[in-house]
Amino acid sequence: MRIFTPLLLMTLCTLSFAGYAQEEDTPHDYYVRLTSNSYRPAVGSGPKGEVKFSFPKHPELTQVFAQFGVQAFDFTFRNAVVEGLKRTYLMDVKTRNPELVKVLEGAYGHIFEFVHEMRDFEPHYAPNDYNIQPFNTSWHLDLVGAPAAWDITTGDPSIFLAIAEGRKTGFNFTHPEVANKIVGNVSYYGTEPPHFHGTAVAGTAAGDTDNGLGLSSIGFNCRMYTLYGYNPVVQLDSLLNMGIRVFNMSFGNTSGELVEEEAMEDAYLRGAILIASAGNDPTALRSYPAAYDHVISVTSVGDQMNHDKVIGDPSTAHWHGSSVDLVAPGHDVVVPINSQSYAYGNGSSYAAPMVAGLVGLMLSVNPCLSPDDVELILKATALPVDNLPINAAYTGQLGAGLIQADAAVQMAQSYASALPTIPKLNPSFHHYITCDDDLDLNLHVSGTRNPLSTHHQWNLYEQSNTNQSIDQMAWWQVSPNGYNRDTLVFSTVLQPNTHYMVKRGVWDGCTPWFERRQYNIQAPSCFVQFGYALDAEPDANGCVTEYKVSGENLDLVDRVSFILVGATTRSYTDFSLPFRQPIAPYQDTQITATLHFHNGKTYTLTENIPTCDPLIPWRSAVEETLVSTAELSLYPNPVMGEEVQLQHPASAHLAELYSLTGQKLMEQPLRASGTTPLRVADLEKGVYLVRILEKEGGGSTLKLVIE
Structure with a gap:
């Protein structure tokens, strides 16, 4: 295979422009057929805004296009049915130059099947x-x-x-x-x-x-x-x-x-x-x-x-x-x-x-x-x-x-002509569902263009009853208009999570009616699509202290009504973004938020509030090598009497006793001797946590069982 080097390129360009008279400054077109459309050049802009063609896998070919003044490389036959035309392009150059044809068909013959000069008529x-x-x-x-x-x-x-x-x-x-x-x-x-x-x-x-x-x-x-x-x-x-x-x-x-x-x-x-x-x-x-x-x-x-x-x-x-x-x-x-x-x-x-x-x-x-x-x-x-x-x-x-x-x-x-088989009408289509500002589901359809067809009809059915359409869009159009609408929208508002079927038919007045059906068209409600939710806002200890309403298009919401369930039931209303509601940790167990929209619609969100565990940082502190387990213990444990002995290092200065719900029940300064009695006579049977705090900071936690 011949390789066209940049040096050879410069030589050819110099000879060709010197050897051929420049003609009038009008586009001189060539028919260019590629061996594969994968070789089609990328199109970009040069430093002065000029069109620039590039071949990433063949950088030297990029130079060829630039030095020969290629101005356009158009895919004219996009809708061709003849196979060769699907790989044929129209190439414009600033000045006609026969050497360009020789270079492309010679050094790059594996890319360019042929380059023919377009004739005038x-x-x-x-x-x-x-x-x-x-x-x-x-x-x-x-x-x-x-x-x-x-x-x-x-x-x-x-x-x-x-x-x-x-x-x-x-x-x-x-x-x-x-x-x-x-x-x-x-x-x-x-x-x-x-x-x-x-x-x-x-x-x-x-x-x-x-x-x-x-x-x-x-x-x-x-x-x-x-x-x-x-x-x-x-x-x-x-x-x-x-x-x-x-x-x-x-x-x-x-x-x-x-x-x-x-x-x-x-x-x-x-x-x-x-x-x-x-x-x-x-x-x-x-x-x-x-x-x-x-x-x-x-x-x-x-x-x-x-x-x-x-x-x-x-x-x-x-x-x-x-x-x-x-x-x-x-x-x-x-x-x-x-x-x-x-x-x-x-x-x-x-x-x-x-x-x-x-x-x-x-x-x-x-x-x-x-x-x-x-x-x-x-x-x-x-x-x-x-x-x-x-x-x-x-x-x-x-x-x-x-x-x-x-x-x-x-x-x-x-004359009764035989029904033509070409061009065939194509009833295929695509669909998508959107939400409008009224939070209604709208069904959009987009069909393949059929220039020769004169009739286009779209029918919408509930899939449970495909014998009776609930909406219809129809056009009777005459060439050269044909079907020239990119997207159409049914007037019927879809119901959330309901299965629909759409049928598209096309006809040219001559060939048989062609149709295509698409089943199982459905979508969740706009509330779900917009992602409305209650987001928990925790504090530094991981306890939820506030909830915030999140989602798209919150500007459609006029106000939010909150209900908190816990020791008591309370109601609040927030009228402005961001919609937030503080809660009482350790007390509130459930929050309900009702979103009121500008058009009168409502949407309710409910979340169970997770139990707040303030002892999480204590448990992590157990891993902080504060004292050895030999220096730290409770005895007897389980305890049935009125008092339990806490053995601790001399560096510990305070003991705190908590219930498993995080409520602090007592605190006791520790003795320098390393052994301190803790009175537990007033505590009910159950499991408790004892946290021992160091003078230098940090601490450790022990479990205490009272029987």
Whole structure:
């Protein structure tokens, strides 16, 4: 395995920057596929706030990224179903440098499966005859039977078309043909100045129709999202996640790319209907993305269904070949441009959105059509045009023929498609329970997103009766909104320690209803969750002298009522934090605290007060080597008479006699002789403790039994 040392790194960087001219300061992207996602770099910030990528296990690779100016390493295909895309990233660098590819694929080939340069795309248009009046604005709609299709449907506003454009083109969002029809834009790398191409394509697909000005559009009431990016082919994911299914791509490149091909396959598997312009150069090779599998490739015809713009002049034709699927009007089509004006446009760029708009009408009458269903219907209802004398040179190169909107919509309306298996709806969800300020238990649920689903329902049941729901949350949403709520909360307040069951169902209006159930959902009361308790506060001798109320959110408590049980029963109330209650050691045996909350709820805590044993420090003192056991004793022990003799060292000066409850009963100064009598005639039978104290401090304890 080759090792790329820092010295080699410096050499390569010096040569590469000196040997290659620096291009415009725009992001130059690469497709990067890792051999494993475990190699994905960590992202941080440099000393000047710049993005910094690091590879902890490969510090020299961290230097490579820094010196080659890597600015971004984006995981674009998060929701991909194609396996390779799950390990593919988009890498941005400040300046293009072929040496970077050589280094990553060479010295670090075990990490980087490949690094491919992302290509730019050219729009497929050939504009001419700007602002020529008068316009024949409707011939292209008449040619494909749009008015008859509108008798069936004028399009559903809930059906969205995505108009994708490359970075060299853009949109004029203020043009009256699109201002009210484009409802959102997804932009990568900023926004270019308004460009007529994107405006023209959008206006052709689903421009504002029946509004008393401008022109009509085949998509009529369907609405649009726009996508602007350096390479929109691999940037469809955000719109796919919104549930948008129809994508128009009026641009192309004459060579294919593996990542782009996989991105098209991935979108198709996730339910996308992909439409692209076939290209304008009749002498070129195939154009991509139109030539990829699962992409409907569309080329142009004129008002006589002529493929040549100038009949008989093949140089005026647009691309044709075996990869073409359909044709649509693309010669001298009236399109909206900038400055709220119109022009004749030429290019397969305008043929493709005619198909996209028609697909919008088809989904309006049958939203359950799969991508394969749509392509089958379009081709089955198309009018062959390669058998016309004016197209004799293009036999077998114009696909199934000219789209027929009325026939396609009619067939879509009655078409019983096979239920698609992809994308599958996922009814899984998570839940958690919280306490609010009223100390009520609230159940939160969070479900997996399903962009294509239109119905979402959550049902709450008591587990003892799952035949009758006690709460329900339901949404009927239409793409591109889908299920876009992170968390939902049932309005029903849960009862503590009660078992519940939640059922979540999702539906897209086409596939069967999917549901998931989760049982044994329960939680203790908020009082328990907040941890309310009585904490004992002991003194230095270990005797409890006070209790304090503890727990979370004590600010919700207005007051605490205490009851002490012992020799007598007493009541107290504390109105302010911290809630404390002193007790009488050796006397009180039980404490009860009732918490009164601001909303009127109460919670009661009860604790038995432990017996206070003041002799604990005495017992520990026995271990303090004060006197030997030979010098310290009681006799007789047990004693039945009135007096007991205490033998002690001369250094001891005082004896104290205690009951086992800690009550001191007597004390007796000790004689210097070492033997002192203790009178016990007035004591009852039982066990007592005698503590002998030293003059220098400390002491020892003996047990005395009186019979």
